[in-house]
Every structure is written in structure tokens, then in C-alpha cells.
Amino acid sequence: MSSTLPGDTSLTLPTTLTIKNIVAVRELILDCLNRNTSATLDIDEEAQVDLSFVQLITAARKQAEMKAGRILLARPAAGDLYDVLRRGGFLDDMTPDAAHFWLHQEKN
Amino acid sequence: MSNPDPISVFRTEAAELLEQIESGLLDLTRSLDDRDQIDAVFRGLHTLKGSGAMFGFDALAAFTHHCETAFDRVRKGDVPATHELVSAVLSAQDHMRALLETPNGDHDAMSTSLLDNLHRAVNGAGSPAPVAVAATAAAPVKEDAGGMREWRIRFRLPANAMANGTNPLGLLDEMRDLGDCKIVADISQVPDLATLEPRDMHLGWDVALKTDRPRADIEDVFIFVMDDMELEIAEIAGEKPAAAPKPVETPAAKAVVVAEREAPAIQAANDSKQNKSAENVRVPAERLDEMMDRVGELVIAQSRLTQLAGTAADLGLRSVSEEIERLSGELRDTMMVLRMMPVASLFSRFRRLVHDLSRETGKEIELITEGETTEVDKTVIDRLADPLVHLVRNSIDHGLEKPEERLAAGKEAKGQVILSAHQTGGEVIITIKDDGRGINRERVRAKAESSGIIQPGATLTDQDLLQLIFQPGFSTAQAVTNLSGRGVGMDVVKKTVEALRGTIDIVSKPGEGSTVSLRIPLTLAIIEGLLVRVGQGCYVIPLSAVEECLELSLEDDLRSRGRSFISLRDSLVPFLRLRELFRTGTEPDQHQKVVVISTGSERVGLVVDQIIGDHQTVIKSMSKLHHDVVTFSGATILGDGSVALILDVTHLIAVGQHQEAQLRAAG
Known part of the structure; x- marks a missing residue:
């Protein structure tokens, strides 16, 4: 994890982001958000992802919004993450906000 | 306190899942077309496979996957459930236990053999019965003959999905x-x-x-999670809207219909279910044992405090002592309840045993269990398992007749084994009853005589004769079978029961069957005892065995010398002078007491110098050095720190009865 400025940080996540270690990943992100208002998550394209991680990121976005901060992805969802989003019904009827967050699509 | 290891939590949950699968399969044997049971077994296999894979039990997951696939054909109605198929899945389920316990073991050959067996059973099951076809396929086809339809499905899975x-x-x-x-x-x-x-x-x-x-195909998607989830399936539009769908009368469909009408109620029920599960905490048994030990130490310390406070003039100390006595008593009672388990957990394993034995022996057997909610200390349940297995095996192997023999004797072809439990006072009575041929007295006598257990022609009461089967090395079986002839005799069963401070009785009527009754104390850790003094030493007699206390005057004592019997309401009861038995070398008190103890119908009096009173007895095991001491079953620590030995009631009654027999024989 490398911090840039107070209130804005980049967090590199592990390459396993599944229910097996989701508790630890939650602690990692929560700790980061407690110390910074905004964070950019760096998720490896090869990372193993399941639905628990997508749920976790959804919760993290709500957390950041409550603190008037925000969470970003370092790059558009790809690999396993994209696949889980597609299969999990997150890409159908996407809100502009969600499309911007997950896929870095420009908001109209 | 460390968090529980997820693998060991998985093992525990998987073991429970396997029990549920086994229970479902055994229920299925009674009603082979029971869709609920078929679905329940299938769900169990599916969950086991999924969670096994998640926790790295790959061999278990792979093997279970094959079983699930095979059983899926039954679920879909491709093949009917048959007894052979259910037995094959039961055998496979045993193997799953092995894969769970030793995931790295060499199981390949066994896995292959069992799967071959399972596939043979599936392929040999033939076509489904017409009823099964109607239940699974005909209704939905009729319902949805109209072509494309549009559905709106909303669902939430259970929190632990x-x-x-x-x-x-x-x-x-x-x-x-x-x-x-x-x-x-x-x-x-x-x-x-957060x-x-x-x-x-x-x-x-x-x-x-x-x-x-x-619609049934949509429901099928959720078959594994249907029980706990929120699900709404509603038709939005169809090409033939006039043909309103008729709900399929399956449990799943019923659940959907209910879900459509009463979604809020189901949500409330689900919340309640989740809350209920959150109220339960799984605690390892050894932690309960540790806690029981601590409570035992507390009771001893409280006893010492009570004694000290009794001799002190400090009213404040006495008040605190009484408060601690009350609290430790409540804590002890709470702890006892925590350790109690329903005997259902013990009885449930016999369903499988009876199923297997029925197939092995060709005997038709119905197992009936009663009083399954009766609760007993966990340790008692653990230790009773093997003796009960032996007794049930004995009932089936030696007691129950073959169907043709039963029919010839005017009985139902199907024999009955009844396992029951009920509580009386501080004891639980477990009985194993069969309606078989009963014990053959002539064979018992012949065997006892040939083994030298009794003299030829010895006079024995019927009860004494039946008790011979508990002698070491006794067996009337013509040939050792793999059912009851497993090297564990009835003598071992009796010893195990007596080690639990219990007793075993047998009643048998020729041609009508036998009943074996075990009387076991509810708990093994702390008992109510009667503290007595013999000479200079204190001893504890388990209060549950005490019938009454009488005074034995010096004159009566002298008059009864050489006879050692007291007259108790028109019956003679043998008594033992503990002072002589323990060789105290002291003179008897002026006002000795006789404590009459009993197990079942047998009674004996114990002559003591003084009855001190009741005593909360925390049982401590005797050391290995004293393993051959049979008069005492344990020891306890008194309030002043001294040790009191706990009398072994069963042994003393046997000594008393032996003494009585000798005196009777001497005329």
C-alpha cells in the first residue's frame, strides 16, 4: 500500500478477492478509509474475484459516500471482476454512476 | 480465546450434514417415492459438495459430485428410488465420512468401487414408476403447453448462503x-x-x-436454497393468458405460492429463523468439560468456606458464605443443564444399524424409538453408544426370528425392536425391547454348566439364570457372527454400564421377547451424596441409591451376629458392617445406623457409625494405582480438605447378595 496525499490514497489489493479472505480484505479497505477520505483501488487483472468482493466494494462505496469521500478503481473492471459483474447482473440497467465506477464510462 | 478453526467448523457441519443425508435416506426406505426426502437428500449432497470444495476437501467434493449426479436422476424422475439404490448411496455416504476425516488418505480404490456400485444401482433401477412420472413431468407439461411466457423473479438468498x-x-x-x-x-x-x-x-x-x-424448471433452480430464501415468481404475461397456470403440488411450488401471497410473513419467519440460529453458539465439548471441572473446584471451595464460616462468629462472613453457597449451587445446576443432550442423538444412529442388519440377516425389522427428548449428560451418551449397539445387535441377531419362523409362530413377519428412554428422579432408564423368541433358558444353563460358571444342576432363580449371560466369556450363539460376535460380550456391556454407576436388568419371556433395562445416573460429574462416618473415616453413598435409614442398636447388632440380616417390613435384607469390611479396628458406636441401598429389586443394608448428612459430591476418579479397588467408585474432597471415598453401590449389593446366597445355602 502506498499513500500519496492525506485524504487520497492508492490501495493495492491482494490477488485473491474471494470469500476465503474477504474478512481480511474488508479490514484492509476499512482501515484505509478510516485514515483517508478517498481511495483508489488497484485490482490486478488476474485477481481471483467472487461475488463477495463485488458486494464488499459496493459497501465500501457507501461508506466513502457517507464520509463525503469516494472510491475509484485504478482501471476499468477486467478479468474475473468483469465476469462476476456480468454474471451477477451488475451490468444490466447500470446507473451512470455505476458504469463510471466499474467501467470508467463517461457520464452523460 | 482463539477463533474456531474454519476447517474444524466445516468438519462439524459436514458431519451434521451427513447425518441429515443418512436420516433422509433411511426415511426414504420407508417411502421410496417421497419427493420431499428425495429433494432433501439431493440438497444435502449438493451442499456437501459445494462447501467441501470451498474448504479444500477436493476428494470429498469430487466423490460427492458423482453421487449427486447419480441421485439427480432420481430427483428428476429418470429412475425410481429403489432399496438397492438407497443402500448404495448410504454406503457412499459412509465413504464421504472417511473422505472428511482423512482427506489425504488413499481412497481411490474404494471411491471407484462405490461409484461403480452406485451406477449399477442407478442403471438397474429401471424406469420410474408411473406415479413418479406423473408427479414430476406430466403436470408441468400440461400447465405450460402454451409456449413462451414472461416471468418476474425476485429473490434473496439466506444470509449464510x-x-x-x-x-x-x-x-x-x-x-x-x-x-x-x-x-x-x-x-x-x-x-x-463498517x-x-x-x-x-x-x-x-x-x-x-x-x-x-x-414454472417447475424455474423453481428447480432454487431447489437447494428454497428452505431459507425469499423467492417470488410471478407471471408477467403469456401468449395464452387465459390458461392460468395451476400450481404444481410440490413442496417447492407450495413455497412459491406462499411466497407470492405472504412474502412479508415469510420474511418475518426467515428473520425469526436467522435470529434463532444467531442465539445458538457452538461450543467444543472439551470447553464444557473444563468448565465443569472449574465448577467442581468451586463447589469444593464453597464447601470449605461454609465449614469455616460455620465456626466463625463473624455474621458478615456467614452471610457471604450463604450467598456463595446459593450462587455456586445455581451455577452447578446451570452447568449440568448445559451438558445435557437429548438421547435422540444416541438413538438416531440405530436407524442405520437396523437398516444394515435387516439387509444382512434377511430379517424384517421395525425400529421404534420412544422418549427421544429425554436428556442425559453428554459423557453418558458418549459412553453408552457401544453398549447399546451391542444390545441392539444382540436383539436382532439372537432375539428376532426370520420372517418365516415368525409367521409360523403366529407373529407378524416384521419383528420389532423398541428403544426407549425416560427419566425417573436422578436416573434415566433406557430399555431395549424386542418381540423375538426370548432367551432360551435351557441353552443358557447348558452353556453355563459346560463353561464351569455354575455347578451342574445348581438351583437358580429365573433372574439368576438370566444374569448368567453377563458372565465373562458367556455366549449361547452356535456360531460367532459378525453381528453380535464381535469380541464384545455382555459382560463388557455390564461393566461399561456399571462404570457409569448404572445397573442393567433383563426380563425375557419365551416366545414373546426380551427387555434389557439400563438405569443410568443423569450425570457423572457431581452427585447428591449421603455422607457417613465409619470408624474415623468419612464415606459417600450416592443418594439416588439410598432407600431409607434405620437405627441399629447395640443389642440388635449383637443379636444379629452371624446372621447379618435385618427384618424390613416382612422381608429379610442382608446387611454389611462397613466397619468390618474396611477393617477400621474401632469399636462400634452406641447408635449405629443401617443405610438401606438398592439397585432395581436388590437391596442391602450398610451399617455405619454415623450419618453426617447430605453432601454435594464432586466426583474425582481414583488413580491408576487403585484401579483394582472395587469397593469404591471414586473419591471426593470434603470441606475441611480431607478425602472421602465414594462407595460403589453395585459392588456392595453384589457382595451382600453373595453373602445372602451363602447363608441360605448353609441353611
Whole structure:
């Protein structure tokens, strides 16, 4: 994890982001958000992802919004993450906000 | 305190799952077309496979996958459930236990053999019975003969779905396979990160599906999670709207109908169920044992405090002592309750045993269990398992006749074994009763005489004769079978029961069957005792065995010398002078007491110098050095720190009865 400025940080996540270690990943992100208002998550394209991680990121976005901060992805969802989003019904009827967050699509 | 190891939690839960699968399979043997049981077994196999894979039990997951696939054919109605098939799955389920216990063991050959067996059973099951076809296929086809229809499906999985190995993405993929599908995740109930329990499922889904498949196929997607989930399936529009769908009368369909009408109520019920499960905490048995030890030490310390306070003039100390006595008593009672388990957990294993023995012996057997909610200390349950297995095996092997023999004797072809439990006072009575041929007295006598256990022609009461079967090395079986001839005799059963401070009785009527009764104390850790003094030493007699206390005057004592009997309401009861038995070398008190103790119908009096009173007795085992001391079953620590030995009631009664027999024989 490398911090840039107070209130804005980049967090590199592990390459396993599944229910097996989701508790630890939650602690990692929560700790980061407690110390910074905004964070950019760096998720490896090869990372193993399941639905628990997508749920976790959804919760993290709500957390950041409550603190008037925000969470970003370092790059558009790809690999396993994209696949889980597609299969999990997150890409159908996407809100502009969600499309911007997950896929870095420009908001109209 | 460390968090429980997830692997060991999985093992525990998988063991419970296997028990449920076994129970479902055994229920299925009684009603082979029971769709509920078929679905329940299938769900169990599926969950075991999923969670096994999640926790790295790959061999278990792979093997279970094959069984699940085979059983799926039964679920879909491709093949009927048969006794052979159920037995094959039961054998496979035993193997799953082995794969769970030793995941790295060499199981390949056994796995292959069992799967071959299972496939043979599936392929040999033939076509499904017409009823099964009607139940599974005909109704939905009729219902959905109209072509494409549009459905709106909303669902939320139970909170523990992901932790239990359910993959929601798999469910969604299955929905897509049904037709043209738009799936939208509902994130409205996902909390913020600070309050999120990340392993729980907070997501929901809203699905619009256009399909020509019947409603039952949609329900099938959720078959494994149907019990605990929220599900709404509603038809939006159809090409033939006039043909209103008739709900299929399956449990799943009923659940859906209910879900459509009473979704809020189901949600409340689900909440209640989840709350209920949250109220239960799984605690390792050894922690309960540790806690029991601590409570035992507390009771001893409290006893010492009470004694000290009794001799002190400090009223404040006395008051605190009484308060601590009350609290420690309540803590002890609470602890006792924590250790209690229903005997259902003990009885349930016999369903499988009886099923297997029925197949092995060709005997038709009905197992009836009664009083399964009766609760006993966990240790008692653990230790009773083997003796009960032996007794049930004996009943089936030696007691029950073959069907043709029973019919010839005017009985039902199917024999009965009744396992029952009930509580009386501080004891639980477990009986094993069969309606078989009963014990053959002539054979028992012949065997006892040839083994030198009794003299030829010895005069014995019927009860004494029956008790011979508990002698070491006794067996009337013509040949050793793998059922009851497993090297464990009835003598071992009796010893085990007596080690639990219990007794065993047998009643048998020729041609009508036998009943074996075990009387076992509810708990082994702390008992109510009667503290007595003999010479200079204190001893504890378990209060549950005490019938009454009498005074034995010096004159009566002298008058009864050489006879050692007291007259008690028109019956003679033998008595033992503990002062002589323990060789105290002291003179008897002026006012000795006789404590009459009993086990079942046998009684004996114990002559003591003084009855001190009741005593909360924390039982401490005797050391290995004293393993051959049979008069005492344990020891306890008194309030002043001294040790009191606990009398072994069963042994003393046997000594008394022996003494009586000798005196009777001497005329």
C-alpha cells in the first residue's frame, strides 16, 4: 500500500478477492478509509474475484459516500471482476454512476 | 480465546450434514417415492459438495459430485428410488465420512468401487414408476403447453448462503439457460463497509425471464436454497393468458405460492429463523468439560468456606458464605443443564444399524424409538453408544426370528425392536425391547454348566439364570457372527454400564421377547451424596441409591451376629458392617445406623457409625494405582480438605447378595 496525499490514497489489493479472505480484505479497505477520505483501488487483472468482493466494494462505496469521500478503481473492471459483474447482473440497467465506477464510462 | 478453526467448523457441519443425508435416506426406505426426502437428500449432497470444495476437501467434493449426479436422476424422475439404490448411496455416504476425516488418505480404490456400485444401482433401477412420472413431468407439461411466457423473479438468498458454499452466480447462470433473461442485482440492502458482515449475503436479484419452460424448471433452480430464501415468481404475461397456470403440488411450488401471497410473513419467519440460529453458539465439548471441572473446584471451595464460616462468629462472613453457597449451587445446576443432550442423538444412529442388519440377516425389522427428548449428560451418551449397539445387535441377531419362523409362530413377519428412554428422579432408564423368541433358558444353563460358571444342576432363580449371560466369556450363539460376535460380550456391556454407576436388568419371556433395562445416573460429574462416618473415616453413598435409614442398636447388632440380616417390613435384607469390611479396628458406636441401598429389586443394608448428612459430591476418579479397588467408585474432597471415598453401590449389593446366597445355602 502506498499513500500519496492525506485524504487520497492508492490501495493495492491482494490477488485473491474471494470469500476465503474477504474478512481480511474488508479490514484492509476499512482501515484505509478510516485514515483517508478517498481511495483508489488497484485490482490486478488476474485477481481471483467472487461475488463477495463485488458486494464488499459496493459497501465500501457507501461508506466513502457517507464520509463525503469516494472510491475509484485504478482501471476499468477486467478479468474475473468483469465476469462476476456480468454474471451477477451488475451490468444490466447500470446507473451512470455505476458504469463510471466499474467501467470508467463517461457520464452523460 | 482463539477463533474456531474454519476447517474444524466445516468438519462439524459436514458431519451434521451427513447425518441429515443418512436420516433422509433411511426415511426414504420407508417411502421410496417421497419427493420431499428425495429433494432433501439431493440438497444435502449438493451442499456437501459445494462447501467441501470451498474448504479444500477436493476428494470429498469430487466423490460427492458423482453421487449427486447419480441421485439427480432420481430427483428428476429418470429412475425410481429403489432399496438397492438407497443402500448404495448410504454406503457412499459412509465413504464421504472417511473422505472428511482423512482427506489425504488413499481412497481411490474404494471411491471407484462405490461409484461403480452406485451406477449399477442407478442403471438397474429401471424406469420410474408411473406415479413418479406423473408427479414430476406430466403436470408441468400440461400447465405450460402454451409456449413462451414472461416471468418476474425476485429473490434473496439466506444470509449464510455464500459461507455455506452456495454460488449465486451459478443460480443466475441456470436462469439464463432457461431463456431470454435480464438480471439486475439489487444492492439496496448492502450496508456500509463498517457494518458489513462480508461473508453474509446482502444482495438480491430481480430477473425478467422469457421462456417456454414450465414454472417447475424455474423453481428447480432454487431447489437447494428454497428452505431459507425469499423467492417470488410471478407471471408477467403469456401468449395464452387465459390458461392460468395451476400450481404444481410440490413442496417447492407450495413455497412459491406462499411466497407470492405472504412474502412479508415469510420474511418475518426467515428473520425469526436467522435470529434463532444467531442465539445458538457452538461450543467444543472439551470447553464444557473444563468448565465443569472449574465448577467442581468451586463447589469444593464453597464447601470449605461454609465449614469455616460455620465456626466463625463473624455474621458478615456467614452471610457471604450463604450467598456463595446459593450462587455456586445455581451455577452447578446451570452447568449440568448445559451438558445435557437429548438421547435422540444416541438413538438416531440405530436407524442405520437396523437398516444394515435387516439387509444382512434377511430379517424384517421395525425400529421404534420412544422418549427421544429425554436428556442425559453428554459423557453418558458418549459412553453408552457401544453398549447399546451391542444390545441392539444382540436383539436382532439372537432375539428376532426370520420372517418365516415368525409367521409360523403366529407373529407378524416384521419383528420389532423398541428403544426407549425416560427419566425417573436422578436416573434415566433406557430399555431395549424386542418381540423375538426370548432367551432360551435351557441353552443358557447348558452353556453355563459346560463353561464351569455354575455347578451342574445348581438351583437358580429365573433372574439368576438370566444374569448368567453377563458372565465373562458367556455366549449361547452356535456360531460367532459378525453381528453380535464381535469380541464384545455382555459382560463388557455390564461393566461399561456399571462404570457409569448404572445397573442393567433383563426380563425375557419365551416366545414373546426380551427387555434389557439400563438405569443410568443423569450425570457423572457431581452427585447428591449421603455422607457417613465409619470408624474415623468419612464415606459417600450416592443418594439416588439410598432407600431409607434405620437405627441399629447395640443389642440388635449383637443379636444379629452371624446372621447379618435385618427384618424390613416382612422381608429379610442382608446387611454389611462397613466397619468390618474396611477393617477400621474401632469399636462400634452406641447408635449405629443401617443405610438401606438398592439397585432395581436388590437391596442391602450398610451399617455405619454415623450419618453426617447430605453432601454435594464432586466426583474425582481414583488413580491408576487403585484401579483394582472395587469397593469404591471414586473419591471426593470434603470441606475441611480431607478425602472421602465414594462407595460403589453395585459392588456392595453384589457382595451382600453373595453373602445372602451363602447363608441360605448353609441353611
